[in-house]
Amino acid sequence: FGSSSQSGAPNPFLIRTMADSGAAEIINRGLDPLAKDPKATEDFSKAAEEVIEKAEKLVQGGRIDEAVEEMLAVEKKSRMASDGISTSKLICAVVTMFYNGKDMAKVNEYIPLLTKKRSQLKRAIVDLIQLAMGWLVKEDDKSKKLELITTLMSVTDGKIFVEVEGARLTKILAESKEADGDVDAACSLMQEVQVETFGTMDKMEKTKYILEQMRLCLAKKDFVRTQIISKKINPKLISAADMQDLKLGYYKYLVQYYLHEGDYMAASNCFQRILDTPKVKETAELWQDAMKMLVLYTALAKRTNEQVDLINRINLFEDYAKLLEQLPVFKAFVTMFVTEELIRWPLPMEAELKADKAVTEAMGLYLRDEEENRWNTLHKRVIGYNLYVIQQYYTEIRMSRLGTLLGLSVDEAEKEVSELVTDSTLGIKPFTARMDRPQGIVSFSKVNLENVMNTWVSDVTNILQMVDQVSYHVQKEIMVQGSNKKR
Template sequence: MEGGRDLDAQIELLLNVEKQMRLAGDVSGTRKSATDILQLCFDARDWKTLNDQIVLLSKRRGQLKQVVTALVQQAMPYIDETPDIETKIELIKTLNSVSAGKLYVEIERARLIKRLAKIKEEQGEIAEAAELMQEIAVETFGAMAKTEKIAFILDQVRLCLDRQDYVRAQILSRKISPRVFDADTSKEKRKPKEGESIVEEAPADIPSLLELKRIYYELMIRYYSHNDDYLEMCRCYKAIYGIPSVKEDQAQWVPVLRKISWYLVLSPHEPMQSSLLNSTLEDKNLSEIPHFRLLLKQLVTMEVINWAALWDMFKTEFDNEKNMLGGALSDKAANDLKQRVIEHNIIVVSKYYSRITLKRLAQLLCLSVQEAEKHMSDMVVSKALIAKIDRPMGIVSFQAAKDSNDILNSWATNLEKLLDLVEKSCHQIHKETMVHKAALKV
């Protein structure tokens, strides 16, 4: 009790000093007397008085913004010294209310919200933690370090994914441009010019830019996996594969390259998929996992793939993905793989045949006539294939109907090629004749 009275007396004394300094416009004096009050409360471990004094000092008439900044910064380390979780939350909320709406302590407020959200997350209140984090738009903070901004936004994205709010997760992820991870960190930091805001150093617990790059793409894989966007997932794994620390360690890049191969095979046939497929096949590292090289090679070879033989060969590898980085492939991945093989086979048939009976097509695809017709119709609708079916005759035509202009243009092109060949032949005959005449003269 005696200690409490003594503390109150010391605080009262310092409050009078603070008032005099504030009225006199002495910034350093006001700041010192205010921070000394907080230190007294902390030393006495009187958390209630500490919270009350923070609010009181910040709301005093004409209080200087430098003093409010000092108060918040002084009290931030005290959070770790609190005896229990209730006291910790109370102190964070006090500091949060003091810093709310004040641009000069916006970075401190963001860090406070992040800590509070982490506590809520540990307590299992994911939705509340996500809503707390969404209040803060760190991309507008000029003085915050780039890595700290990215880490904060990634936390926002992660919490949205945890609560399955995929729309908001996508909106938040677009605040980060993938180009930011390719910045050269080895360059010396430029000194800010006069009038420019000084960028603070990132806290020690913030990951490096390359670590953040990996976290970003792992979160994007989680986002794209909810609607099985295989091509985008493949591109994300490609980005992770390009990180130097991954590329230099075989134990890290092998599972990543396996995932790239699987998602390439699962992706629908389109120009981007074809480009990624060819660039992956050219990768020398693929020879370390020859099974997957063979799998990709089959997709670029214009030959019909036997689904049963392919599945027997790769079923073990497919099931083994659950023990690899990124976990098992989705539940419908096996069906999608079969679909891709059928599509590949239909494209191969369309290259070799201009017309074919539905019955023969079904035999080549190892499907029933109805299934073959359905798969081919789906490809025509998605514009992956040009085909027409004569159902009464049971004949499929892969030739596109040409209009009169196209036919005339093709004739004109053929005539031009013919005349060009005739001209070259005449030139060769004339040349041989001249050489022969010269030989006779000699």
């Protein structure tokens, strides 16, 4: 061991200041009374000061073992008297002495040894863990750093009063695993920590931790767990002014999840929340990209009540309309989907759209597989919109003419009509059509929903009556058979 007073080496006994000033705040962070230390029965502060000064001289003389024995003897008395301040000073001084001597093996040996002593005070454990965690930042040797992390995690395991420190250590270890390329191991480590149950962790840190869990799950492509973890964050909580960056990060991860699921409507809703963020509103580049994404993903979503309502609000709602005025290409794009006129394909502004960096990113962002092509999806949405428009003006139309209006072959037009009839159950106006293939005619019949419902209710009533009659006859037959057996 070198002398603790060497140039550049921290004084091992300066830990007394930290123990005096920080421990009380750490141990009284709103913990349950069961996690607090009993009241001290005797004050060992003077004895602790004296033995630490004596130990410092012994260390300078190279008498390490004797210094440790002296401090541990007083530590035992202080611990039995529940003097948290003095106990904390002593055990921190012991471990710091080994740390300054570059003996990490002793550090890793004494940390669990001191924290697991009988009736060890919680305040002392917290202080010691906090002290050792500060060394992790300074440690350049990766193997020594990982060994110290493992030691500290073994101490924090199962102790509620150091659950926050345990979570931080897990995060540091996960970062190390990820840096080594082992994303699966990093994700597994982070998933084990249920920070949403930690009453002592600051809401900002807790949110960051959950976002890190989401990020690792997405990196691992564990989309099911990503969705489960996302439910742990309250959207109202991250709407606070000091959490805008976390809000943007949260919705960024949700967009990635929804795009993988092919849920463009949910992705659009995320960009609505992003546009509502003051930081985005104040930055032209941010709101322009968010607005473009909102428009594109809304157009890519299937035609439902929600989709039709949103695209009309984008066109008419004052806040969105003002933003669209500054994006003429996207304003023209939205106008096509709210006007009952056929949309040509390729789109009139397709060249401008493909030249836009945000559009290129939106169309290629988080594709589910190599075969997915969002331009093809957009084409299908345009065809679907055109079919709704045609339905407004025709009761019957020849398939050849329909294909011409849609810019498709007869077979392709037939396929699109069939798919839209199947998928339009959630539409704002159900798309109904009957195809006469021999005649090559499509009939757009308008269904009276009230009549359909009345017919359904009548059919259900008839079925229930028939079931009642069958039940009656079965019971009657059972009674007849029973009476015959008695005879």
